[in-house]
Amino acid sequence: MKTTLTKRMTFCAGHRLFNPGFSDEKNREVFGDCANPGGHGHNYVLEVTVSGEIDKDTGMIINLKEMKKIIENEIISKVDHRNLNIDVDFMKGVIPTTENFAQKIWAILDKSFEGKLLNKVVLWESENNRIEFSR
Amino acid sequence: MKTTLTKRMTFCAGHRLFNPGFSDEKNREVFGDCANPGGHGHNYVLEVTVSGEIDKDTGMIINLKEMKKIIENEIISKVDHRNLNIDVDFMKGVIPTTENFAQKIWAILDKSFEGKLLNKVVLWESENNRIEFSR
Amino acid sequence: MKTTLTKRMTFCAGHRLFNPGFSDEKNREVFGDCANPGGHGHNYVLEVTVSGEIDKDTGMIINLKEMKKIIENEIISKVDHRNLNIDVDFMKGVIPTTENFAQKIWAILDKSFEGKLLNKVVLWESENNRIEFSR
């Protein structure tokens, strides 16, 4: 039986999808309006799930305040109200699709929860599409 | 580690739940108001999840435009604003419960995504109940 | 200063939009897929708002249990899991657009709340469109 705790947080960011190795036509064909040079942005929803034993003294897998602080420090503070193509170190040289963005978030958070296991990262770009990384 | 992309789409349809092999009393007992002869309907929500590698050049598992077109062509165009008991070929002879409906959608979509694996189909009949098929 | 209480309830129903005085072509042109002969349906959301004084002894404009019972008896029990074109007395001879449906609901509920004033009726046909009647 698996027990998990999930925290949902939100942020907004700007991005533009294009591959500098592609021609303008190819970028337009692959990325459509997401390749518009001025860029655009989204209200992202991030769900982070950890698994672990329930501590007998606290009744918690992990303290939600601590979990919120980790996600805030490691991710939200670095991407909220930022441009993913320009302002975010861990996205340098990466096409900021939801897939690539979620993969980077997974890689960072996977080292952050001492004694707990990162179980799932879900990143919603809009109410109609999302990426999931999970064990 | 599993990576998936999920697309959410909506449609509306009419249906009536009854088994022609049941008596009226039995249909009423099993299906309740869902067996009312005039039928009724729902705003369905369909979530389709595929898994696969992230393409290095595009940063995508699958292009969302392509994924949307497949779901639109294979499912939505055939059921939206239709009566599931009368108008939909792939539902002929099938009691249109959410279970049976989702199973047919799974069977159709499982052949549709070249090089990707259909991972999950979730079908919501209302905000309070849903069926999931998953690998 | 206006004080109101709003109760949200849900139901599902089937319907078909067509005007028997129109040709098939005209029905198709005006109502599109909503004119499909087999009909379809929706999960409707109904919000009913009443205004009135806050009773000093109960702290209530109206008891929510009473309000729910009125809406249940007058509307929900007559339309839930029904076909609006066939099964609902107060919709006989009426094209069951959201506009006409909400107007009938308003007319019925406007007589139902003794000593309170019906202030607004909102009827959602989907998450993307709704009709409001208000004073």
Next chain:
Amino acid sequence: MKTTLTKRMTFCAGHRLFNPGFSDEKNREVFGDCANPGGHGHNYVLEVTVSGEIDKDTGMIINLKEMKKIIENEIISKVDHRNLNIDVDFMKGVIPTTENFAQKIWAILDKSFEGKLLNKVVLWESENNRIEFSR
């Protein structure tokens, strides 16, 4: 391939988080405002998922009316509008964190569905955090 049916239900309850074996300072440190002596409360959302074969005659894994009745009888009727620290037998002596509460709900429901397998219990304390127990 796994097939599941999920039912979503809601209830409200009051609780206070504290460990009688902790000092006041320790309770404050661990539980923060959740340890306030007067207690507080939440609108909980409970999602229950069962798996099983689709019955050929009904097209159902389990009849939703039956499933709703089980969850209503076993859980909702015992916790809705109750104080989890005082009024609920199965929570006696348990710190009413979402983790512990969900674990008790799992244990109760795991015995309730004859011939079906309880697959998942999700308990949302707010729109921003939830606990999941799953097979």
Next chain:
Amino acid sequence: MKTTLTKRMTFCAGHRLFNPGFSDEKNREVFGDCANPGGHGHNYVLEVTVSGEIDKDTGMIINLKEMKKIIENEIISKVDHRNLNIDVDFMKGVIPTTENFAQKIWAILDKSFEGKLLNKVVLWESENNRIEFSR
């Protein structure tokens, strides 16, 4: 033409509905399970709307950061994770129905926005019922 800005915030609180001037039977009859002695609670949603001119230099009716701080200081910090019957000064001697609670919030906020007019306060006790005060 009216221009308004609305800020949505959330908090949780505990309460019990009863009138000390009523008999136990009368309290049970009027308030139902809301009169259970142990109390219960809710995740409240509060929407505050102000109207005013759009400032030419900032493009704002009021700075959202300032608006959030006012609502946080005047309301949220005093009710979040509190018991409305015990812990909240401005609710002393008041039956904590959503009606009475929203009225007190209106009265407090109506003095808080210098140069702007409080236009509406909406308080949701659950996704299914809410109270509105408006000019």
Next chain:
Amino acid sequence: MKTTLTKRMTFCAGHRLFNPGFSDEKNREVFGDCANPGGHGHNYVLEVTVSGEIDKDTGMIINLKEMKKIIENEIISKVDHRNLNIDVDFMKGVIPTTENFAQKIWAILDKSFEGKLLNKVVLWESENNRIEFSR
């Protein structure tokens, strides 16, 4: 009695809030992270409400297909996946706050509905704040 029809649509866009007449310090003080030079973005939700008589032959205030086309042509096609500071003619020289953006949308749509009256425009920048223009 007022009768209205509301259509909800969504789009995403990028923007940066700053006043070129302000110093960097002043921009930072007024607009906070919204003034970050790289810009960011949002998933906007736009609700457009028109009022009018219900046509006896169609049962409609206005045909939803027609209403959707007007909003699509006049607004969505010009702002979706665009940068409001750079790409949108009607926003030239305007600080793209939600207030100013909604005001421009109102001005454009107010001329678009022949024989119907634009009643309300609501623009959500996130689930937590929105601007309303209404008659």
